[in-house]
Amino acid sequence: MTALVEVKGLDKVFGGVHAVEDVNFSVEAGKVYSVIGPNGAGKTTLLNLITGLYTPTKGEIRLGDESTARLTSNQLAERGMCRTFQHMQVCMNMTAIENVMLGLHLRFNSGLLATLFRLPSMRRNEALARERAAQLMDYVGCGDYLASEASAMSYGALKRLELARALAVDPKVILLDEPAAGLNATETAALEELIRKIAEQGVTVILVEHDMKLVMGISDQLLVLNYGRVLAEGTPEQISQNPDVIAAYLGG
Numbered sequence: 001m002t003a004l005v006e007v008k009g010l011d012k013v014f015g016g017v018h019a020v021e022d023v024n025f026s027v028e029a030g031k032v033y034s035v036i037g038p039n040g041a042g043k044t045t046l047l048n049l050i051t052g053l054y055t056p057t058k059g060e061i062r063l064g065d066e067s068t069a070r071l072t073s074n075q076l077a078e079r080g081m082c083r084t085f086q087h088m089q090v091c092m093n094m095t096a097i098e099n100v101m102l103g104l105h106l107r108f109n110s111g112l113l114a115t116l117f118r119l120p121s122m123r124r125n126e127a128l129a130r131e132r133a134a135q136l137m138d139y140v141g142c143g144d145y146l147a148s149e150a151s152a153m154s155y156g157a158l159k160r161l162e163l164a165r166a167l168a169v170d171p172k173v174i175l176l177d178e179p180a181a182g183l184n185a186t187e188t189a190a191l192e193e194l195i196r197k198i199a200e201q202g203v204t205v206i207l208v209e210h211d212m213k214l215v216m217g218i219s220d221q222l223l224v225l226n227y228g229r230v231l232a233e234g235t236p237e238q239i240s241q242n243p244d245v246i247a248a249y250l251g252g
């Protein structure tokens with residue numbers, strides 16, 4: 001079985017900081033693969049490397065049978081890789097559904113969505129995009145906000161809206177950077193259910209998350225980073241019993 005995402009000997013150095021050092025792992029298609037570790041461990045840097053925002057100092061990343069070295073973030077998205085960010089990226093001066101439609105511009109091959117809104121010949125695409133965006137909002141549990149401004153939504157709903165926008169490209173793999181940060185227990189439970197639903201439909205999930213209950217409940221496999229290096233890898237059960245992990249991360 002070939003891996004969907006494979007990371008080999010990955011290094012990223014910023015000035016004097018070795019943010020990611022000799023990291024190796026592979027993620028099988030259809031799995032939930034989580035990356036945990038203390039603040040500054042290199043988790044976000046790792047996601048930025050995988051999604052093409054950063055260039056590795058050393059090492060290789062493969063998506064399917066292709067090296068991603070020469071691919072931009074947009075080209076990776078076209079190949080089915082998408083992500084959400086640690087800090088919310090919602091346009092508050094737009095409606096909720098327009099935010100999701102932003103995620104669709106890749107699929108409609110139209111460069112900027114602005115074009116899609118303006119040209120009369122693109123009206124049909126706009127109608128299709130709106131319909132698809134509405135389906136995605138329903139899917140993530142934001143169906144009540146179809147006519148809302150983004151600014152009228154609760155924080156938990158906005159986090160799910162970002163997922164709807166990421167799902168717009170029909171991804172093979174979705175990378176989530178601390179999606180539960182700032183959510184209350186009810187919102188986190190809704191998010192967990194949503195991530196599970198996304199994985200069950202066959203989308204591979206790479207999850208960076210601090211909420212241990214969420215991570216332990218949802219992951220097939222876990223990677224623990226510490227100071228940029230791999231401290232441990234294993235199932236949630238293996239990780240929760242690993243003495244190095246307990247000492248370094250889970251608080252002894």
Ligand SMILES: Nc1ncnc2c1ncn2[C@@H]1O[C@H](COP(=O)(O)OP(=O)(O)O)[C@@H](O)[C@H]1O
Nearest residue numbers: 014017019037038039040041042043044045046
């Ligand atoms: N763009 C950058 N420029 C310089 N240093 C960075 C940059 N991004 C991250 N770092 C450094 O790399 C290390 C890992 O950061 P990060 O990947 O954000 O960790 P995490 O997401 O696990 O909290 C930290 O020491 C951080 O200061």
Ligand SMILES: [Mg+2]
Nearest residue numbers: 043044045086
């Ligand atoms: Mg981070």
